[in-house]
Amino acid sequence: CPEFINNWLSWGAGPRAVQFLLLGGKSRALLSGRTHVSTEDIQALAAPVLRHRIVTNFAAESEGVTPDTVIERLVAETPSKEGELTSDPRLQKIFAA
Template sequence: VVRKVPAADHVVNYAMNLVRQTRLLDKAAQVPDFVKTYVSWGAGPRACQYLVLAAKARAILQGRSYASTDDIRAVAGPVLRHRIITNFNAEAEGLRPDDIVQRLINAVPVDEHEAERSGKLPKIFKSANIG
């Protein structure tokens, strides 16, 4: 049931942007300075899949038939916290992965039309029924 819940392109793109900006070696992502300072290893590609899946599950629990960027934000901590490995700088300042995720949520803007303009939305998230 959860997998059939639709997520608009901008919702999936927002999830991809959140995850990509945790990866220091991703040349295409504009990694924020705080990630460069505090993260030694970022979330992998499966993190994005599970972020969207968790957002869809949350949407159902909230009584909605679609996932939103608010759902992505709400589940980002639980989905990403164990996928982000912080470094000594973060530990010295008392920052946990949840703190990094919250900063990412605050730093990554939602662009409802970016996915449409770029045409780079992966087919992996699209339903087989949708052309």
């Protein structure tokens, strides 16, 4: 995970967060007339799903960092297109298998 996550969080989102991101993404896609979930669906739901599931630590609070700030930065730093994802050196070992 990105270093800022370790620096700012004392408690991260659990497995149910991922389940609700996927469920919300499916619902949002269907409401938009699509049969597939896009990265935009997940990005749009990141804050509402994760905001109450993560806990910032003292270092983050002293810097004025809120859960929304962490989520915004995480979304900004997460590759959203396949080309960006497969070229990320942190993930190349996974895609090589």
